[in-house]
Amino acid sequence: MSDIPPAGAQPTVAEKIFTFVDERVGLKLLAAKMLNESVPGGSRWAYVFGSILLFIFIMQAVTGALLMFYYVPTADHAYASTQYILHDVDYGWFLLSYHFWGSTAMVVCVFAHMSQVFLWGAYKKPRELIWLVGLALFALVMGFGFTGYLLPWDQRAYWATTVGVEIMDKIPIMGDFLARFLKGGPTPGQMTLSRFFVIHVMVLPAALIALAGLHLFLFRCAGPAGPFRGAPAELKAKTDYFFPRQIWKDVVGMAVVFACISAMAFWEPVVLLEEATPDPGDYHPEPEWYFLFIFQHLRLKMFSGEFGQFLGSMGLPGLLGVMLMLLPFFDRNPERNIFKRPFALIGWVMLTASIILFTVSAIINREFLD
Amino acid sequence: MQPQLKSKVRCLDREVGEVSRVIMDPLSHEVSHLVVSMNGAGERQVPMGAVQAVTDDLVQLRTSSSEVMGMQPFKREDYVTIHEVEIPGLEKHIHVTPGEVLVPFPELERNVKRRAFFANLTYVTGLFIGLPLVYPVMKFLMKPMYAPLDNGWLKVGNIGKIKTEDVGTQFQYKRKIKEVYMPEAEIEKNVWLVKATPAVLEKVYQGKDREFLDSSGNAIWTNKKDLPFLAFSGKCPHLGCAYKWRQHKVLGQVFLCPCHLSIYDASGKVLDGPAPRPLDMLPIQVTAGGEVQIIDMEFKAGTKSQTRIV
Ligand code: HEM
């Protein structure tokens, strides 16, 4: 191997340290195992999203930890400490805005990653468990968005949470308990902030690290699914290892995402509204954009009344979730080519189109609210 | 039977050497080639197709020795060992090891009978540690969930502020709250007052006074049906946003909630939108000097009937 020095040459200090560790933990073998993962059919840009998600998560953890040096999660200081980060701490505006736009990027990339594995039929046997754990990760990402939104304690934060928790209250039987449990009382207040804070900075990150680890472990057990068409001989000819081509693509993807998030943080830094109170003044409550489509479809006449509301806020999203969970167990057809799976294709297009439609109409609707 | 390492390799004419390595196909997970060490004349890569039969210690080829000599020489640098690469499930297909690889079972372990018992003991111990914690942990987390209701009267302003009948006027007020360990704080809230014409009053009260009960069913207050002032909780009964008094193109002056566009008339009745019930009326008192007092109540949003939570 090339990294073994020629006989007789004195090893450098770095080489000695490396050999010392290698003898004890088998670094070379470990690195080889990590990097020599064969990618059937060769590396592709379509596979970059999982790695990008890991990258975004690490950056969120870093920026989040930095924000906690100043942020105080109490009803009387949360707003002031966030304003302090934005206006007084050097580069505070950048770190907070990076964290904010990072969360948006996370949602975008989770959607891209889900779409990729769905369209490629990568959830099918033997990858059912990867898909299930993936869905749990999706829920965690949404949980991060929902809990993090409250922390600045401005009007936007307060009202998004108020409405969000009221929606949770509509879960049959346990709703009231869950909503109070999450709020730590009948209405949003200090206890809500404490709870959301702990969930956002402790519970969810721990769960995400554990589940992402499991996701990757399962992914390694099954191996990459590879392209959805092509004869075995052709796939074999194009196969390469994770390193270097796929890692190169992943790294380019991460750099692009980093540049986009930084640019957004730079040009559209976070601006807080007034401090939270149960009196919104002229503010029109609205959730974060990736929840807008749910918010908007609740405006439809068909989701009015007690039952309609349950249907719109819990029933249909819940049904969609259950369908996605059951998908790999009902869709037993081994065909992975998306162009030979018309229902899957139509379903994906319709869902994506309606999410876009409702999101856009929610944005258009803003103008009509004086 | 799969070929064994160190097996002798025999051609049609003579023995040529022994199996020194085995090459797997990463896609089919089957053995694709044998590497034959040619008794000192280098190594050759023999495809499995050339193998006629495999027995315990012999691989019989269907080719001649000269054909094997002419086969592709084995180039080690074109391969990696299976320990250095991640191919899921590959190990399961390899039966080319020279038989089983064993280590002795420790002396002390040999006669342990109750393995299942000890395994279960671990779980039971875990349960004994975990279960008693469930109740205290739940109680710990649930402490602030159910706050007692407060039926105190709060001053919200003077009725003189209302100029027109059947028009919603917002009154802001402050409410003191003391949450757990926090210092007492004031939060801003609002209530909508309507100076109602008899027609609107009739719509609201339908000839009956409105009684407010506490959770055990005792009367707290009664809004008399002839008091021409109505107070509505500022919280939209749909999902808890705050609504406004607005001009609507078709319906005229209405209460409109910007969140999901529920619309209510001056009596609180739902005219349009997803709201499941009318606006929540609050207990109201007006002194001779026109000072308005209310009991600050909040009801659970999204339900047909009212459930008080504050
Ligand atoms: C924080 C969230 C997530 C992270 C960090 C993550 C990470 C990864 C990574 C690194 C891979 C390896 C290969 C690749 O990138 O395609 C992967 C594969 C996969 N992921 Fe995720 N993932 C997440 C969420 C999800 C979600 C929401 C789903 C679907 C519901 C999902 C389903 C899958 C599947 C089916 C594969 C296998 C793809 C294949 O074999 O081609 N993941 N994930």
Ligand code: FES
């Ligand atoms: S909260 Fe008022 S309409 Fe939904």
